[in-house]
Amino acid sequence: MAYVKIATSRGVKTCGGFLIRDDMVLTAAHCNKEHLTVSLVVHDLRLWEWSRQEIPVRRRIPHPQYDINSLNNDVMLLQLARRARLSEWVGLIPLPSAWQGVCPGAMCSIAGWGRMSARRAKGSDVLREVDVAVLEDYVCLRNPDHIYRYYNTSTILCAGDPKEGKDSFKGDSGGPLVCGKTAQGIVSWGSLNSPPSPGCTPESPDSSPGSCRP
Numbered sequence: 001m002a003y004v005k006i007a008t009s010r011g012v013k014t015c016g017g018f019l020i021r022d023d024m025v026l027t028a029a030h031c032n033k034e035h036l037t038v039s040l041v042v043h044d045l046r047l048w049e050w051s052r053q054e055i056p057v058r059r060r061i062p063h064p065q066y067d068i069n070s071l072n073n074d075v076m077l078l079q080l081a082r083r084a085r086l087s088e089w090v091g092l093i094p095l096p097s098a099w100q101g102v103c104p105g106a107m108c109s110i111a112g113w114g115r116m117s118a119r120r121a122k123g124s125d126v127l128r129e130v131d132v133a134v135l136e137d138y139v140c141l142r143n144p145d146h147i148y149r150y151y152n153t154s155t156i157l158c159a160g161d162p163k164e165g166k167d168s169f170k171g172d173s174g175g176p177l178v179c180g181k182t183a184q185g186i187v188s189w190g191s192l193n194s195p196p197s198p199g200c201t202p203e204s205p206d207s208s209p210g211s212c213r214p
Contacts, residue, residue, distance in 0.1 A: 001111055001127065002027075004078070004174060014123050015016055016112040018093050018177030018183055022083040026095075027174030028186055029062040029076040035062065038080060041089045045113060045125045051089050056081040070150035072190040076174075091128040093176060093183045100182070108132045108159065108179040114171030119176040123171035130161040132167060134179070157185045 002017035002025045017027035017038065025038050036057040041049055059079040066073045067111035084090055102108065111129040115122070140151050140158035152156075159177060162169035168175070168187045 001040075001175065003039040003045070003113060003127075004031060005037045005039065006031065006033045007037070008033065008049055014113050014171040015173050016114075016171075016187065017078065018176040019084060019090065020095060020183075021090060022092070023080045024153075025077050025078040025080065026176075026183070026186065028074045028188055029066040030071060030074055030188070031174050032060055032062050032076055036078065036193070040084055043127050044071060045191060051087070053084055053090065055191060062132075063142075070152075071189050072150060072152050072155060073184060092179065093178070096182050098182055100184075101156065102134050102179045102184045104136045104185045105135050106179050107131050108134060108177050108184065110172065110175055110177055111173040112158075112168060112172030112187065114169045116169070123214075130166045130168075132177075134159050135161065159185070160190070 004015040004017045004025070004027055006013040006015060009042075013033075015031035017025040017031075018060050020026050028154065029154055038057060040053040040055070040057050041051045043049065057078045058081040061077040061079065063073040063075040068073070086092070096102075102106075109126060109129055109131050113123050113125070116124055128167055135158040137151070137158055138151045140156075141153075159178065167190060169190075172187050175187045176183040177187065202212055
């Protein structure tokens with residue numbers, strides 16, 4: 001898990017990300033800002049763990065077909081200015097093979113330092129994780145929130161049961177949707193309604209939307 005710090009004129013914003021190569025982090029394209037820094041081995045943002053690695057971003061590579069209005073293809077690679085030191089605390093997470101996908105009903109996890117509720121303006125200081133279910137596409141397609149009119153069944157996964165009241169939120173964007181030990185998607189967007197509605201994750205670049213993992 002990578003903490004992506006975005007320095008702006010209005011302060012610091014947060015995104016998540018994950019290490020797929022020792023010099024490459026995968027995150028969301030809507031986190032594309034000029035001043036980005038990636039930190040690894042971060043648990044509590046208020047503390048500086050001795051094993052933390054803070055690495056500037058050398059190059060931002062958003063998906064060439066990223067649509068800022070619909071957030072379709074919300075995927076971006078961050079090339080790090082130097083290679084991360086792999087250790088027992090820093091490892092790589094695999095992407096799915098071309099024939100791998102994830103089926104509705106699968107339980108996956110998301111993690112990040114995002115906001116804990118719509119009533120809280122500040123994100124969490126501590127890295128948090130929650131399990132979410134992958135849902136059938138029609139659950140998002142029939143959602144009354146107008147933002148779901150952009151839902152693309154060939155590139156997006158619907159995840160997070162509103163009955164559970166647990167989901168990703170602002171500040172969690174770019175973090176991985178981990179199913180088993182594989183990153184099957186990237187946290188992208190969702191409804192701001194309360195209770196939480198399902199969120200959307202673009203499928204990992206190598207995944208096949210027509211296949212399911214056993």
